[in-house]
Amino acid sequence: MNAATTYSPPYHRRHHQHHHFQLPPPQSQPSIVSIPTQKSILDLLNSKPATSSLQSLAQIHALALKTGHFHDHFVSGTLLKCYANPRFHNLDSAIQLFRNVPSPNVFVHNVLIKACLDNGEPLQAVWLYYELMMNDAKPNKFTYPTLLKACGDGGIVAEGKQVHCHVVKLGFAGDGHVKSAGIRMYGYFGMAADARKMLDDEDDDDAVCWNAMIDGYFRCGKIEDARNLFDEMPDRDEISWSVVIDGYIKSGFYKEALEVFNTMQSERIRPGKFVLTSVLAACAHLGALDHGRWVHAYVRRKKKSIVMDAVLGTALLDMYAKCGRLDMAWEVFESMKEKEVFSWNAMIKGLAMHGRADDAVELFFEMQRRKFRPNGITFIGVLNACAHSGAVEQALKLFDSMENVYNIEPEVEHYGCLVDCLGRSGRLEEAEELVNSMPIEPNPAVYGSLLGACRIHGNAELGERIGRLLLELEPNNSGRYALLSNIYAKAERWDDVAEVRKLMKERGVKTNPGSSMIELGGCVHEFKMGEGCHPKMKEIYSTLKVMIERLEMEGYVPNTSQVLFNIEEEEKETALQYHSEKLAIAFGFISTKPGETIRVVKNLRVCDDCHSAIKLISRVYGREIVLRDRVRYHHFRDGTCSCKDFW
DSSP: OOHHHHOOOHHHHHHTTTOOOOOOOOSSOTTSOOOOOHHHHHHHHTSHHHHHOHHHHHHHHHHHHHHTGGGSHHHHHHHHHHHTOGGGOOHHHHHHHHHTSSSOOHHHHHHHHHHHHHTTOHHHHHHHHHHHHHTTOOOOTTHHHHHHHHHHHHTOHHHHHHHHHHHHHTTOTTOHHHHHHHHHHHHHHTOHHHHHHHHHSSOOOOHHHHHHHHHHHHHTTOHHHHHHHHHHOSSOOHHHHHHHHHHHHHTTOHHHHHHHHHHHHHTTOOOOHHHHHHHHHHHHHHTOHHHHHHHHHHHHHTTTTSOOOHHHHHHHHHHHHHTTOHHHHHHHHHHOSSOOHHHHHHHHHHHHHTTOHHHHHHHHHHHHHTTOOOOHHHHHHHHHHHHHHTOHHHHHHHHHHHHHTTOOOOOHHHHHHHHHHHHHTTOHHHHHHHHHHOSSOOOHHHHHHHHHHHHHHTOHHHHHHHHHHHHHHOTTOHHHHHHHHHHHHHTTOHHHHHHHHHHHHHHTOOOOOOEEEEEETTEEEEEETTOOOSTTHHHHHHHHHHHHHHHHHTTOOOOGGGOOSOOOHHHHHHHHHTOHHHHHHHHHHHHSOTTOOEEEEESSOOOHHHHHHHHHHHHHTTOOEEEEOSSOEEEEETTEETTTTOO
């Protein structure tokens, strides 16, 4: 028996008795039943039902078998592509179908190799290439871009080099798509020199290859080389700008990303959706609200050419949420015609950052009423919301429901959220018990949450135990040393503080300095404690001095327990006075009109002293101050903070 008579798709075998495929009405005499042609089968496979329903696809599959068109490699390959659609999570059925294709040619092999890659199985893709070579189905130029990407994604260096040798041997090295895929593969491997050699092998001005090399430099951490190559490009396209902007963002150079975008504008190059999405990510990190608003206005003006899809809309709402405009984030979310699960996740996360736990939980249930199923990321967002508001019981219920209701196995990040929630609420014994009973190995982030809770509640004994463990797990993480030092300093254990600082010095660990940014007039200004490079630094110090004097008249007393040095109280007060967020706020005072909201972004958690001082500033000066720290948002108004002193 041949394959056409013995094989039927698994899904069809289960359900064929309930569903019947409806043939289109005949075009000529009603009494004559026309046999479907190859073209009609392909039209059905390219129709919406085939790409959205396994049931419909199984019926078309049965028709192809019945009419004998399954033997046609173009039909069987297209059918295989439909089965392998990632939305179906049905790669095994696609592979089973492939095994029943008579003498599959290179087209069919290529389809399945790409399908494996699209379904997150790069090693399976490489194995299929091996089968292709064993079956004497010679690869073509369409085989190698996907295969090289599979090697890069799988991190298989030896196999990647072998595939490169095959490319050269078979004469495909000059093909632009193959070449760019090879350059990108070596970039994934961190082998910038090999990638550059591929680019330089032939005199090639193909922007695709140059873009791949720029991306490779960024991946290898060669930021300057990436920028130099971009500046040397003979012919840049929109993707070139996108690669540089995205590369800067992924490397943590957000201000540089915005500078490149500004240059792009000055050269009158119209940004597309992908560039705008990357720019919004930079705006979100920097708190660059003015830049983000410009992007939003641009999208509105270009609505005929730039579609507000789920990706762009989500980037926009995420930017507004991270820039302190939760109202605008909600407005964008509500107006989005297309939403995906990641859109709901972003909005839940935005509510969590602003301490709106009740709203985040309500949105969690609303997404289900709208037929969107929560995933693991959704639970991270809603559990964080509970942690920021002290809603411990709600967090425990949600955590228990993950497996019992949603069939989602909690991962280490979910345990970390719950430990954080318990710890912040002062339930340290329960938090430690949870860590010790976890079915998976706790990572440093979980222990870090517990250590942070020890600092908040002054538990030096548990803090020391967890802190010492973290110093062994993450010997180069300066934040862990700082947190343990803070716990010792709060307990006035100065010898232990000195010991931790000595250990940092011996290990060559550099501290991460606190910095605060404020955007004014489209320009992002950054301040660091002890740095006086800003052109208005004298005026800033003078303004800050007047501010502190007025606060002291209102009863402000510096909280010197945050200073990690055993020095005189007066010196401690001076050190606190020049924290970066205070400098940024002082600059905001001299650069804005009375009554205007001041927005500041800090890279670290705001200290207790600055938190108390900013609350008082908001009342004394009648200013609303919005501060985003590493953990959450703080909205200061009339002497109070939205976090209710719980952060």
